[in-house]
Amino acid sequence: MSLSRADRQLLALLRGCALLSAVIVLLILLFLLRESWPVLRQVPLLRFVTDASWHPVDGLYQLTPMLSATLYSTLGAVLLATPLGIASAVFSRYYAPPFLAGLYRRLIELLAGIPSVVYGFWGLITLAPLIGRLHPPGVSLLTGILILTLMILPTVALTVDAALAAVPIAYVRGAAALGLSRWGLISGVALPAARSGIIAGIILAAGRAIGETMGVLMVAGNVVQQPLSLFDSVRTLTANIALEMAYATGEHRAALFVSGLALMLMVLVLVGTAELLFRERRYD
Amino acid sequence: MTKNVLATGLIWLMAALVSGVFVWLLSDILIHGLPQLSWAFLAEAPENSGRSGGIGPIIVSTLLILLVAMVTAAPLGLATAVLLSEFTRYDSIFGRLVRRSLDVLAGVPSIVFGLFGNAFFCIYLGLGFSILSGGLTLACMVLPILIRTAEEGLQAAPNDYRLAAAALGMPRSAALVHLLLPSAAPALLAGLMLGVGRAMAETAALIFTSGYVDRLPNSLLDSGRALSVHIYDLSMNVAGGDANAYSSALVLILLLFIINTIAMSLAKQWLYRRVVSI
Numbered sequence: 001m002s003l004s005r006a007d008r009q010l011l012a013l014l015r016g017c018a019l020l021s022a023v024i025v026l027l028i029l030l031f032l033l034r035e036s037w038p039v040l041r042q043v044p045l046l047r048f049v050t051d052a053s054w055h056p057v058d059g060l061y062q063l064t065p066m067l068s069a070t071l072y073s074t075l076g077a078v079l080l081a082t083p084l085g086i087a088s089a090v091f092s093r094y095y096a097p098p099f100l101a102g103l104y105r106r107l108i109e110l111l112a113g114i115p116s117v118v119y120g121f122w123g124l125i126t127l128a129p130l131i132g133r134l135h136p137p138g139v140s141l142l143t144g145i146l147i148l149t150l151m152i153l154p155t156v157a158l159t160v161d162a163a164l165a166a167v168p169i170a171y172v173r174g175a176a177a178l179g180l181s182r183w184g185l186i187s188g189v190a191l192p193a194a195r196s197g198i199i200a201g202i203i204l205a206a207g208r209a210i211g212e213t214m215g216v217l218m219v220a221g222n223v224v225q226q227p228l229s230l231f232d233s234v235r236t237l238t239a240n241i242a243l244e245m246a247y248a249t250g251e252h253r254a255a256l257f258v259s260g261l262a263l264m265l266m267v268l269v270l271v272g273t274a275e276l277l278f279r280e281r282r283y284d
Numbered sequence: 285m286t287k288n289v290l291a292t293g294l295i296w297l298m299a300a301l302v303s304g305v306f307v308w309l310l311s312d313i314l315i316h317g318l319p320q321l322s323w324a325f326l327a328e329a330p331e332n333s334g335r336s337g338g339i340g341p342i343i344v345s346t347l348l349i350l351l352v353a354m355v356t357a358a359p360l361g362l363a364t365a366v367l368l369s370e371f372t373r374y375d376s377i378f379g380r381l382v383r384r385s386l387d388v389l390a391g392v393p394s395i396v397f398g399l400f401g402n403a404f405f406c407i408y409l410g411l412g413f414s415i416l417s418g419g420l421t422l423a424c425m426v427l428p429i430l431i432r433t434a435e436e437g438l439q440a441a442p443n444d445y446r447l448a449a450a451a452l453g454m455p456r457s458a459a460l461v462h463l464l465l466p467s468a469a470p471a472l473l474a475g476l477m478l479g480v481g482r483a484m485a486e487t488a489a490l491i492f493t494s495g496y497v498d499r500l501p502n503s504l505l506d507s508g509r510a511l512s513v514h515i516y517d518l519s520m521n522v523a524g525g526d527a528n529a530y531s532s533a534l535v536l537i538l539l540l541f542i543i544n545t546i547a548m549s550l551a552k553q554w555l556y557r558r559v560v561s562i
Contacts, residue, residue, distance in 0.1 A: 004455045004457075007455050010456070014364075014371060015367060017359075017364050018382050021361070021385075021431065025385045025386075028424075087299065088299060096299070104299060113485070115536060117513075118515065118536065121519045122533075124519055125526060153302065182288060182291075211392075211396070213393070213395040213487075213488035241395050257403070263396055264393065
């Protein structure tokens with residue numbers, strides 16, 4: 001079909017806009033690389049692990065304390081949020097009466113919309129003192145894990161809910177016809193059928209937890225150290241960037257961009273994996 | 285059978301736990317934030333680093349940042365969505381590339397947007413710490429949401445519209461302006477509201493792009509402090525700022541709640557119209 005002249009002009013404009021939208025990601029990668037180049041050029045990657053400490057002004061770039069803080073807090077939050085999120089989705093889909101189910105779903109959606117800085121503030125004022133009473137100082141890995149759990153729980157709950165909604169109704173009817181109990185139906189039929197969607201949701205949530213900044217920054221204490229217990233203060237990769245960007249210059253600044261690049265790559269791998277899983281489900 | 289009963293109990297317990305924590309959080313902010321909240325608080329300038337006074341200039345800065353973000357992202361997002369949904373076959377290489385890169389963009393952590401915004405808008409383009417830099421950074425961040433919702437809205441427009449317009453010999457652009465866009469309008473608005481909500485909740489991307497200055501901005505090239513940054517600063521860097529941080533958090537949550545409700549009712553209305561028109 002041939003297009004009129006007005007249409008051809010419109011199409012050219014639209015193509016330009018779409019190209020611009022698509023190029024932003026490349027621009028981000030390009031600028032992260034450009035800014036981290038002064039350090040990447042002369043410091044072998046291994047030194048980010050083997051250096052004695054994180055003193056970027058003196059040329060020491062050990063990122064392991066931050067890497068492990070990010071790893072532990074993400075792992076802890078995913079471990080807590082997974083059962084809670086799955087239970088939330090199962091609750092609103094199979095257990096709650098319709099009125100309560102709608103209310104509960106709305107609550108989870110609201111929870112998803114609360115800004116991270118509010119979670120962080122609440123954690124700092126309310127949760128940290130409570131945990132501090134258990135074991136000082138209160139601002140700790142544990143507090144960070146709990147706040148992160150709250151923040152990623154809606155992601156898990158909403159994706160699992162969508163995955164459960166996509167389970168073919170024939171499966172559910174078949175299970176009911178066989179006389180399975182409600183829990184038998186959920187654990188034996190619905191959850192296994194929604195498996196890949198559930199895993200994708202967990203991976204997405206993990207990606208969110210790794211990239212989260214303010215919530216953890218405000219409650220985890222931000223001491224650069226290898227955590228030995230749940231009550232130690234830690235500083236995650238994201239918090240490190242947010243805290244030091246304000247005054248970093250030269251190679252220090254470049255080192256922060258390196259950690260930004262590392263963060264972006266980690267999240268990309270996770271998002272890519274989740275997408276593959278989603279696609280698998282679409283075709284099976 | 286006991287397993288069934290046990291599972292039922294456990295699931296109700298977990299749901300109660302989640303609701304309980306949520307109610308705890310909200311009521312805590314409501315109880316501590318409400319006493320200071322007044323028209324004066326919303327209008328006055330912060331004093332003594334925000335310990336006293338209000339959040340007037342901060343609300344102005346927040347709105348300006350949102351305005352810059354939406355004025356930039358909305359046309360760009362709409363154009364991209366129109367191209368993807370109306371002018372590109374789903375399996376074309378260009379369409380797939382654009383979609384893939386937007387998926388990636390949606391996954392980028394907000395602190396990385398902050399780094400990029402600082403390097404690109406503030407330094408490379410020379411905009412400095414300014415409302416313009418912050419708004420443009422947020423524009424990049426909300427673009428994927430805008431495009432996804434607009435695309436869904438357009439794809440849901442009845443195909444009869446397109447066929448009838450083609451049969452009448454209307455140019456595609458006229459069909460777009462007179463039929464498709466109006467029919468997708470509620471979805472477009474709902475997407476816009478979601479984008480505004482996401483942008484307003486953002487902190488990490490703004491700290492080193494729009495900055496900390498809490499005075500009333502004179503122009504878009506002035507630094508301006510967003511509401512979320514204000515909450516962060518009051519609770520982390522200002523001793524004795526908790527009371528006003530609570531009220532600011534309450535204002536932020538209320539604004540987000542209103543925006544969210546508008547977005548949802550628009551989406552619902554749109555869904556209703558879709559169902560009825562079939």
